[in-house]
Amino acid sequence: MKFLWTPTSHFNLANMFTFVNITAGLMATYFITQNNFTFAIILAWIGGAFDIFDGKIARKYKLSNEFGVQLDSFADFLSFVLVPVFLIFQASYATNLHGFTLILAAIISIYYVISGLRRLIHFNLNTDAGEVDNYFTGVPTPLGAILLWLVYLLNAYAILPAAGVMIAMLLIGWSLNSTIKVKHP
Numbered sequence: 001m002k003f004l005w006t007p008t009s010h011f012n013l014a015n016m017f018t019f020v021n022i023t024a025g026l027m028a029t030y031f032i033t034q035n036n037f038t039f040a041i042i043l044a045w046i047g048g049a050f051d052i053f054d055g056k057i058a059r060k061y062k063l064s065n066e067f068g069v070q071l072d073s074f075a076d077f078l079s080f081v082l083v084p085v086f087l088i089f090q091a092s093y094a095t096n097l098h099g100f101t102l103i104l105a106a107i108i109s110i111y112y113v114i115s116g117l118r119r120l121i122h123f124n125l126n127t128d129a130g131e132v133d134n135y136f137t138g139v140p141t142p143l144g145a146i147l148l149w150l151v152y153l154l155n156a157y158a159i160l161p162a163a164g165v166m167i168a169m170l171l172i173g174w175s176l177n178s179t180i181k182v183k184h185p
Contacts, residue, residue, distance in 0.1 A: 044083050
């Protein structure tokens with residue numbers, strides 16, 4: 001079990017937490033395809049909890065490495081970009097929109113996915129393993145996902161129509177790569 005405490009191991013304890021995040025994201029995606037949105041959201045939040053702990057474990061036990069940085073961003077892309085976009089598309093757009101508005105919703109969803117991917121790549125290119133800045137520049141993808149969950153809930157309870165969801169998704173997607181400063185927790 002020494003590999004769990006070895007910084008160069010791809011299967012160290014911090015990375016194992018990241019693998020659980022990835023597993024939760026994959027399972028959430030499956031449940032979205034089955035229209036089981038409640039279970040998908042629970043799995044996404046479980047992934048989010050493991051995302052918080054993987055970084056804390058990596059820093060506390062000095063397990064940070066380049067592999068872990070890349071793995072964490074992949075997990076973030078899956079759990080905090082793809083899963084919320086798939087959820088909104090399946091639960092809000094696919095059931096309520098048709099024709100041109102559904103195509104527009106698809107374009108906005110792709111814009112969000114590209115924005116999230118760009119943000120994560122930019123973060124990886126400008127971050128050293130084990131280092132944490134006091135502030136993020138641009139909204140981090142986990143916070144973007146939380147904002148999208150709120151948008152989903154507003155739509156699910158008929159407070160925000162599909163057009164409002166599209167506008168919110170555009171704004172949140174823009175904020176991922178903005179110059180907004182967000183304090184690191």
